[in-house]
Amino acid sequence: MAPLKHLEKENPIIDACFQDFCASHGILTIEDFLLHDLYELTAFSQRQTNADRLKEGITLILSLIERQCRPLVNGLKLLEDLHRNKHTLSTGDKETDSLLQGGFREGQLTELVGPSSSGKTQFCMQAAASVAENHLGRVLYLDTGNSFSARRIAQFICSSSDATLGQVYLFLVP
Template sequence: MEDKYPLIDSNFQDFCGSCGIFTVEDFLIHDLNALIPFAGKQPNSERLKQGIDQVLSIVDGLHRPWLNGVELLKDAQEHKQTLSLAYEGIDPLLNGALREGFVTELVCLQATASVAKGYAGHIVFIDSGNSFSAPRIAQILNQISHASSIQDNNEALHILMENIWCYPVFDIFSLFDVLHQLELKLKSQMCSVRLLIVDSFSSLIIPILGGNGPYGHALMISAGNLLKKIAHEYSISVLVTNHMVAGENGSTKPALGESWKSCWESNKVQDL
């Protein structure tokens, strides 16, 4: 590697090791605001900072290889089911449903309630903006319930609400932590998850995009790839929200714009 990337030499690797960084993933989830000042205190500080920039540039330039469209279509048709939201205003936009193995951007509480009611398995709700409302989800569930009595309805509601897991996160690093914990559970078959919601992904990404150069973009790409990996490998529907901001001539546009869009173009994604 040193022949191709001379800045990533043994001294740089030793520096990373002293910070607990041994893999690219360790590097991406490490707090750059702490790493760069620490590098500045070292004897070869400028070279270390250049090494950090080089690693970020390498990660930013990585793209998953092109995949055969026939194979992707066959995989989707044979192995990926759909999760209907049973919601007239949304289902037509999604061609009827959320699809396992894909990432979808949408508003989430209706999806949480509908999937909890209609499908076995857990729903993981990653909440970055204090938007999760258990009373509202319970209200939606009650509206679509067909229980014959109040007691039956309460028992069914209790079971359904137990299958909804909510994890509050406040920055991109806590998002990575939750996703890695979830992946470990899925690998060990400790749980069965049908739907993973990140609400709102944009509020976690925007603070690290401004002023951080390629670092923020690399973190966004890494988080997007991890979501796609979880969706595809474990046949989970992943639903992501992205808020809107003002665009040209009074129009609105997605907050993460083309940078976020490019993250999905090389993979199977259901984007709204």
Template sequence: MNEDQPSVENGCVLWSNGMDLFKDAAERNNFLPTGLEGIDMLLGGGLRKGHLTEITGQSSSGKTQVCLYSASHVAARHMGVVLYLDTSNSFSPSRIAHIVDELPISLIKEPKDMRLKRVMSSIVCESVFDVFALFEVLDQLEASMNDKVNSGGNKICLLIIDSVSSLLAPIIGGKNSQGRSMMISVAMILKKLADKHNLSVLVTNHTVGGNGAPKPALGESWKAVPHVRLMISRDHGSNMYTATVLKHTLLASGRHMKFVVP
């Protein structure tokens, strides 16, 4: 076996020395952790800065859990501010509190009450219920990121949209070319923000039925947008999940890893 290639055991990807391909980049702070070990191992460190990562899956497959864990861990580890755009009232402060409470004291050395207060102050949640509101928020974000005063620990490092498909799917049905143009505009703004300001952008997307297995929504035009696309599924009746690579700049499709959501 080539030492720079992963092996598979019991359905899980196992890295040997190939993990070194990612470790150096992670040590240079090019990744933000999701806090879910299987996903972070699969992606070689977590959500890559400058990239747009999409989490897709069926209803109740764990997409929002990935978003909440990512927001919690990035904020808890003093990595910067998280902007969380909630499109379906799925953001849960109580779930954030539970996740933060589980963090080991060796990771975050501060009293739990102080930790939670700091984490919540570092996660900015805004409700966004249509694409026009999304454009407005993204325009404001770009203006604030261009402001030279916004720097250091107050800088937004992670942008989450849960879910982008609930905003875009209603405008791209039928022969509505204007809707598709708006979708592409959203994609261009998100990728520009990620690249110019070294953000990690994390979006969720639902799946649609078809001939065979469910596939990510929003069609072929959107398919080219994410740098990384993961399919999330949940083992029936358990807290065990599987993340499968559908698209990645470095990994072949089909690689997967189990992970647990406590």
């Protein structure tokens, strides 16, 4: 983290006097400031002749930190944000889309697991083709079993009318 000295130029309250006060308590950086007991620091500042100015400096640093850090949110707010700001992409299967509350979440990785020969590969190829076709998007297809078939993807895409292909990327992961 940045030393407190770097804040002085834009924030005159973080002057040499304030920096010396912080240094006397082992605070040389913003990180040190966060690790220190702020109630204790405030109590020490009140014993100084320039208590108001020191308190103002502490408040300023806290506000600078608050502006730089994302506020903590709970799980419900994260879920609401997800539904409000993320688009869903249809898998090509209405029942699966319903189960996934609309389909795949744009910009997120989705992993499909199951027993051998349960249809995972076919489902993934169909979903990749559906997303590329219907959303004119790019699909990243990770194949850990080396079973990707460009011919099979083409069959999925060509089986529907008005097929406009987006892009499907293949990364084989051994």
